[in-house]
Amino acid sequence: MSTATDSTRKSMPSALTFERHAKCSTTKARASTLQLPHGSVPLPIFMPVATQASLKGLTYDQLRDTGCMLCLNNTYHLGLKPGQEVLDAVGGSHKLQGWDRNLLTDSGGFQMVSLLKLATVTEEGVRFLSPHDGSPMLLTPEHSISLQNSIGSDIIMQLDDVIATTSPDHARIKEAMERSIRWLDRCIDEHKYPERQNLFCIIQGGLDLELRKQCCEEMVARDTPGIAIGGLSGGEAKEEFCRVVHTCTNNLPETKPRYVMGVGYPEDIVVAVALGADMFDCVWPTRTARFGQAIVTSGTMNLRNKCFADDFTPIEEGCTCTTCRPVDQGGLGVTKAYMHHVTAKETVGAHLLSIHNVHFMLNLMGNLRQAIIEDRYPAFIREFFSNIYEGDKSKYPKWAVGALRGVGMDLLSD
Amino acid sequence: MNPESSQAPEMTFSVLGSAAPVLAPRVGKLAIPGRKAISTPHYLPVTSRGVVPHISNDNVRNETSINSFYVGLEDFIEKSHKSPVYRIPAEENESRLRKFMCAPADIPLIMSPRRFPPIPCPPVNTETSIAISTCDGFRQLSADHYLDAIHKLTPDIIVGLADMVLGRQPGNKRRGKMVDRTHAYTRDALERLYGAAVAEDKKCKAAYFAPILPLDNTQQSLYLDDLETEFRDHLSGLALYESASLSFIPESLGALPRLLIDDPSGPHDVLREVSLGADLMTLPFIGNSSDAGIAFDFTFPAPPQEEGEPPLALGMDMWEAQYARDVSALREGCECYACRKHHRAYLNHLLNAKEMTAWALLQMHNFHVMDRFFQGVQASIQAGTFERDVDAFNRVYALTLPERTGPGPRLRGYQLPAAGPNEPRRTTRVYGRLEDALQKFQDSQSSIATPDTDAEGLEKHGFAEKI
Numbered sequence: 001m002s003t004a005t006d007s008t009r010k011s012m013p014s015a016l017t018f019e020r021h022a023k024c025s026t027t028k029a030r031a032s033t034l035q036l037p038h039g040s041v042p043l044p045i046f047m048p049v050a051t052q053a054s055l056k057g058l059t060y061d062q063l064r065d066t067g068c069m070l071c072l073n074n075t076y077h078l079g080l081k082p083g084q085e086v087l088d089a090v091g092g093s094h095k096l097q098g099w100d101r102n103l104l105t106d107s108g109g110f111q112m113v114s115l116l117k118l119a120t121v122t123e124e125g126v127r128f129l130s131p132h133d134g135s136p137m138l139l140t141p142e143h144s145i146s147l148q149n150s151i152g153s154d155i156i157m158q159l160d161d162v163i164a165t166t167s168p169d170h171a172r173i174k175e176a177m178e179r180s181i182r183w184l185d186r187c188i189d190e191h192k193y194p195e196r197q198n199l200f201c202i203i204q205g206g207l208d209l210e211l212r213k214q215c216c217e218e219m220v221a222r223d224t225p226g227i228a229i230g231g232l233s234g235g236e237a238k239e240e241f242c243r244v245v246h247t248c249t250n251n252l253p254e255t256k257p258r259y260v261m262g263v264g265y266p267e268d269i270v271v272a273v274a275l276g277a278d279m280f281d282c283v284w285p286t287r288t289a290r291f292g293q294a295i296v297t298s299g300t301m302n303l304r305n306k307c308f309a310d311d312f313t314p315i316e317e318g319c320t321c322t323t324c325r326p327v328d329q330g331g332l333g334v335t336k337a338y339m340h341h342v343t344a345k346e347t348v349g350a351h352l353l354s355i356h357n358v359h360f361m362l363n364l365m366g367n368l369r370q371a372i373i374e375d376r377y378p379a380f381i382r383e384f385f386s387n388i389y390e391g392d393k394s395k396y397p398k399w400a401v402g403a404l405r406g407v408g409m410d411l412l413s414d
Numbered sequence: 415m416n417p418e419s420s421q422a423p424e425m426t427f428s429v430l431g432s433a434a435p436v437l438a439p440r441v442g443k444l445a446i447p448g449r450k451a452i453s454t455p456h457y458l459p460v461t462s463r464g465v466v467p468h469i470s471n472d473n474v475r476n477e478t479s480i481n482s483f484y485v486g487l488e489d490f491i492e493k494s495h496k497s498p499v500y501r502i503p504a505e506e507n508e509s510r511l512r513k514f515m516c517a518p519a520d521i522p523l524i525m526s527p528r529r530f531p532p533i534p535c536p537p538v539n540t541e542t543s544i545a546i547s548t549c550d551g552f553r554q555l556s557a558d559h560y561l562d563a564i565h566k567l568t569p570d571i572i573v574g575l576a577d578m579v580l581g582r583q584p585g586n587k588r589r590g591k592m593v594d595r596t597h598a599y600t601r602d603a604l605e606r607l608y609g610a611a612v613a614e615d616k617k618c619k620a621a622y623f624a625p626i627l628p629l630d631n632t633q634q635s636l637y638l639d640d641l642e643t644e645f646r647d648h649l650s651g652l653a654l655y656e657s658a659s660l661s662f663i664p665e666s667l668g669a670l671p672r673l674l675i676d677d678p679s680g681p682h683d684v685l686r687e688v689s690l691g692a693d694l695m696t697l698p699f700i701g702n703s704s705d706a707g708i709a710f711d712f713t714f715p716a717p718p719q720e721e722g723e724p725p726l727a728l729g730m731d732m733w734e735a736q737y738a739r740d741v742s743a744l745r746e747g748c749e750c751y752a753c754r755k756h757h758r759a760y761l762n763h764l765l766n767a768k769e770m771t772a773w774a775l776l777q778m779h780n781f782h783v784m785d786r787f788f789q790g791v792q793a794s795i796q797a798g799t800f801e802r803d804v805d806a807f808n809r810v811y812a813l814t815l816p817e818r819t820g821p822g823p824r825l826r827g828y829q830l831p832a833a834g835p836n837e838p839r840r841t842t843r844v845y846g847r848l849e850d851a852l853q854k855f856q857d858s859q860s861s862i863a864t865p866d867t868d869a870e871g872l873e874k875h876g877f878a879e880k881i
Contacts, residue, residue, distance in 0.1 A: 055771075057770030
């Protein structure tokens with residue numbers, strides 16, 4: 001870690017405290033609490049994605065009921081609608097959406113590159129053609145930070161040079177990594193409210209572990225309040241994903257929260273936590289709910305399937321979400337048959353299933369955290385995989401077995 | 415109510431005060447043991463597949479005063495008798511419909527053969543069945559099936575089967591047939607649900623609302639006579655399909671609650687229907703307004719207004735750009751969930767972003783405004799100032815709700831009549847638009863936000879700069 005140059009950089013105040021409670025004695029999993037300007041967040045955590053300042057039909061009280069302390073907004077989307085001017089006039093995104101807990105925003109770079117054709121990245125920023133009239137535009141690190149300052153999210157992300165991890169062009173990956181470091185410096189310079197918004201850096205470097213190490217070293221030296229591992233969940237093999245997370249966490253300080261962006265499925269999260277990651281986000285639980293897919297202990301279940309038409313049991317027996325909880329316990333006592341009846345037909349179907357799916361993810365994280373605190377995380381992981389694969393170890397994904405072996409745990413032993 | 419009818423339905427309807435039995439506004443209370451009482455006049459919230467559109471069940475329970483559900487059986491019918499609603503295990507005295515819908519125990523369920531508004535069906539009604547529209551196509555609902563459904567589902571109130579002609583004016587001959595068939599359906603239903611031949615413990619507990627057809631009274635006089643005499647003891651209410659029918663309800667049926675299954679255009683129409691003696695009514699304009707992005711902004715009685723002032727708008731079109739940075743409540747002083755928790759700028763943003771939460775919040779607001787409206791109506795009738803208050807309301811408020819300007823949620827086949835040949839697509843295509851020429855269009859229509867402004871607009875938004 002280079003500390004020699006620290007004095008020449010703008011000092012980086014932090015608007016968070018990160019308190020570590022427990023560390024798994026086998027794996028690298030850790031349980032901690034992240035104190036942010038809008039309340040404390042137990043880590044490891046899953047963050048639901050309220051892309052456009054709304055969680056797909058749910059009210060913020062419904063989101064609060066799932067136990068959510070921190071959710072996402074997307075800078076790219078809010079920059080377009082309602083736009084910076086409105087955000088400034090309204091007083092930021094918390095006020096816009098009536099959410100008094102924490103918000104995290106991404107930089108907008110990922111959407112820029114993945115949603116827009118003809119985006120090119122230069123040293124200045126991302127050049128793209130306005131989709132409306134085709135005139136050339138430029139999104140710079142300064143724009144992104146300024147917009148996130150207007151949004152007022154508790155955690156903001158640097159603009160990074162995003163390229164597909166699967167890109168075969170090594171020189172380009174190296175360039176992107178180095179550029180992301182330079183852009184981080186520009187973001188730090190531009191950041192107006194470090195005392196109330198926490199800027200996270202984003203580790204890049206593709207699947208090249210050497211590049212990742214270099215990037216970690218350089219970015220850790222910038223001393224941002226938190227650290228994200230970026231450029232993943234872009235179609236790379238899971239083995240590669242695990243290797244990158246493992247390498248990065250080995251090169252990151254224990255004293256800062258680590259966020260793996262755009263991940264993911266329950267299996268990915270459970271393994272990534274063992275590799276030492278703390279924060280995750282994914283649109284999957286709410287998106288899949290709109291298609292009638294319920295997340296349950298045994299995996300997923302498509303409630304549009306005819307076989308659920310007269311299944312009068314809850315989505316998941318024993319689930320404590322508002323949707324599943326029996327009426328005499330203050331819930332709605334919703335059955336699979338009723339979900340089958342309304343799902344993908346009425347918006348309420350999506351609302352009810354989103355409540356369940358988000359609750360499932362948060363509940364999973366809560367149980368997982370408790371297991372770490374009680375130092376029985378390996379047993380938790382074993383039970384988790386056993387539930388999904390009905391105890392059939394031959395079906396366990398190889399990438400998970402391999403990744404866990406790398407942190408000293410044999411998933412296949414009893 | 416009529417003491418003779420005490421053995422049949424348990425529902426009671428008591429009219430407060432001494433209003434004339436017909437053609438006058440009146441205040442009443444409809445009570446069903448174990449359920450919330452409904453103070454009338456009031457609306458019945460129309461449901462779609464068992465839900466009040468956009469308001470999830472927990473929000474209905476916690477954040478609204480919704481106190482009844484108007485349910486169309488056709489929403490629950492799949493392939494004739496195989497429908498799951500009939501197979502849900504239920505205790506004795508437990509309504510299968512209620513259990514299937516996961517509806518709270520204290521909310522009265524009003525079941526009609528068809529949802530409201532119904533989709534006109536190409537197949538025709540027959541002597542023993544009516545055509546219905548289910549989520550997997552048009553079918554016939556036989557009178558037998560409907561009676562069987564009543565037994566199995568045990569709703570609180572049943573709207574009787576009627577031979578209706580939808581979407582066109584029936585000819586003279588067809589009108590005669592409507593009356594004959596409806597007469598026969600009603601006779602058969604009452605006999606088999608409540609008749610002397612039915613064992614005491616098998617008698618139907620639900621309250622029966624007999625249909626009155628949207629025709630002249632002369633055309634259905636024989637049927638009306640029977641309602642007054644032979645059928646009277648088994649009737650708990652009347653279901654009317656147009657407000658004109660209110661004018662020929664015989665005095666001897668005046669004590670029965672009148673459910674008007676109609677589609678009034680707004681609060682002015684509602685007041686007219688109330689003044690003619692409607693007790694319960696369906697108001698699809700509530701949901702339609704929410705879908706259109708309109709937030710109601712009216713009270714009854716109307717606020718005082720100076721002579722010569724322009725009429726007040728009945729609602730705000732939340733799509734309008736003037737609300738983009740307006741952080742005031744939708745309606746000042748409103749206590750609904752949306753107004754307590756959010757502001758106009760958020761609603762405007764949600765509509766622009768096509769987020770489902772927009773419709774959920776607008777529905778909660780609009781239902782709340784209607785709840786207050788009917789409370790005002792009831793108080794005004796009781797105070798004897800109704801006529802004057804209606805006049806004032808008509809003077810103070812614009813006559814129609816604001817025009818719809820923005821697109822609403824995607825409508826499903828069971829919510830909208832099928833498009834005929836040569837009619838434009840009612841939804842934009844989602845798949846198969848791979849051609850580059852269409853790409854731009856897709857970008858502008860996609861639910862993934864893409865800039866819908868030009869470069870200058872983007873720059874103004876602070877999103878990026880022009881180079």
